[in-house]
Amino acid sequence: MDLENKVAIVTGGASGMGLATVRRFVEAGAQVIIADVQDEPGERLERELGNKVRYHHTDVAVEGDVEAVVDRAVAEFGGLDVMFNNAGFGGVGGELEQLEIAEHYRYTVDVLFTGVLAGIKHASRVMGPAGGGSIISTASVAGLRGGWGPHVYSAMKAAVINLTKSTSLELGPSNIRVNAICPGFIATAIFAGQTNMNWDQRMEFIAELEKTEPANTPIQRAGKGLDIANMALFLASDASTFITGQAFVVDGGLTAGTRRVPAPDGVSRFQEIANRIQEGDDG
Numbered sequence: 546m547d548l549e550n551k552v553a554i555v556t557g558g559a560s561g562m563g564l565a566t567v568r569r570f571v572e573a574g575a576q577v578i579i580a581d582v583q584d585e586p587g588e589r590l591e592r593e594l595g596n597k598v599r600y601h602h603t604d605v606a607v608e609g610d611v612e613a614v615v616d617r618a619v620a621e622f623g624g625l626d627v628m629f630n631n632a633g634f635g636g637v638g639g640e641l642e643q644l645e646i647a648e649h650y651r652y653t654v655d656v657l658f659t660g661v662l663a664g665i666k667h668a669s670r671v672m673g674p675a676g677g678g679s680i681i682s683t684a685s686v687a688g689l690r691g692g693w694g695p696h697v698y699s700a701m702k703a704a705v706i707n708l709t710k711s712t713s714l715e716l717g718p719s720n721i722r723v724n725a726i727c728p729g730f731i732a733t734a735i736f737a738g739q740t741n742m743n744w745d746q747r748m749e750f751i752a753e754l755e756k757t758e759p760a761n762t763p764i765q766r767a768g769k770g771l772d773i774a775n776m777a778l779f780l781a782s783d784a785s786t787f788i789t790g791q792a793f794v795v796d797g798g799l800t801a802g803t804r805r806v807p808a809p810d811g812v813s814r815f816q817e818i819a820n821r822i823q824e825g826d827d828g
Contacts, residue, residue: 546782549574552622553781554614556605556664557632559583559590560747561733562683565770566629566777571597573778576622580605580614581632605632605660606652608667615667624675627781628668630661630682638695650697657701658708665712669721677720681780682709683773684725686796702727706792713790722789724780729796730759731768763798 553570557563558579570577571594580603581587587600601617603610618625636653637644644650661682672678687694688702706725713723732755742750757767776795779785794800808814 546778546784547573548627548778548782551575551626551781552577552618552624553627553629554578554580554618554625554664554668555629555631556580556603556611556614556660557683558629559587559600561751562728562731562770562773563629563631564590566631566774567594567598569771569774569778570627570781571595573782575627575781578614578618578621580611603632605630605663606655608659608663611660611663612667615671619671625668625671626678628664628672628678628680629777629781630664630680631777632660633657633683635695636698636701638698641696644696653697654701657698658704661705662708665708665716665723669712669716669719672721673716673719678722679781679785680712680716680721680723681777682723682725684709684727684792686727686729686794686800689727689792689794689800709792710790717789722780722785724785724789725792726773726776726780727792727794727796728773729762729768729794729799731770731773731795732757733770759797761799762796763801763804766797768795768797 548570553575555563555567555577558567559581560583567577567579576597579587579590579598579600582602582604584602591598591600599621601614603614605611615625633656636657637650665680668680682705684705685694685702687699688706691699709723709725716723732751755767755769758765759767772795776793
């Protein structure tokens with residue numbers, strides 16, 4: 546899964562799954578633009594990761610920012626092969642009675658959905674004439690069923706999954722692949738809620754989360770940013786050139802279901818009912 550001579554943009558690339566993907570893409574040979582609103586860590590990462598990496602201040606809720614970072618990729622590195630629409634946050638939450646459909650709601654929708662739409666729109670306008678590319682968006686298992694995220698977050702992630710499918714139909718003839726990744730429990734700062742932690746504190750929080758052992762997944766460890774980065778690398782590379790319009794679940798088996806646990810004495814409650822009825826009839 547080689548990205549040599551490929552150019553990628555990773556939104557939300559200064560932390561969490563985005564940062565893990567930036568590092569993985571650079572290891573695979575790509576030139577990468579980190580598109581984020583975290584200026585100090587973004588600029589620090591640009592210095593750390595060397596000449597193949599640029600940081601560009603990008604608020605994905607603003608279409609002009611997304612357009613500008615795509616244009617910079619073309620100007621700075623000569624094109625764009627991979628667009629990873631990864632930026633996101635928990636957004637507006639609360640039970641329905643407390644849910645405020647106001648400014649924070651609109652910003653949540655713009656980050657989680659409009660930013661993805663803008664990313665697909667502007668990446669495809671340069672990928673098409675260049676012969677194709679790969680567009681990847683971060684959705685969530687919360688977009689597959691209820692109960693795994695706040696209402697608006699879950700709805701927007703479901704929208705990203707369907708947007709992935711619909712745009713793949715339009716862009717496929719231009720050799721542009723469009724896919725989504727649905728993470729389960731991945732150790733990221735999103736689980737810290739609306740806190741004011743600085744970047745270093747976020748990294749410490751993620752490191753602690755990675756040590757936890759979730760009880761509801763068959764694979765008994767926390768997901769890591771690298772798990773998402775590895776899927777993104779596959780979808781970005783030429784190993785996936787016949788794959789489009791799909792939503793890939795990376796969740797340690799969370800969505801596989803609930804394991805059936807045999808009764809301690811080997812007799813299920815259903816068998817107990819059957820036995821009782823049979824014994825009564827025999828009597």
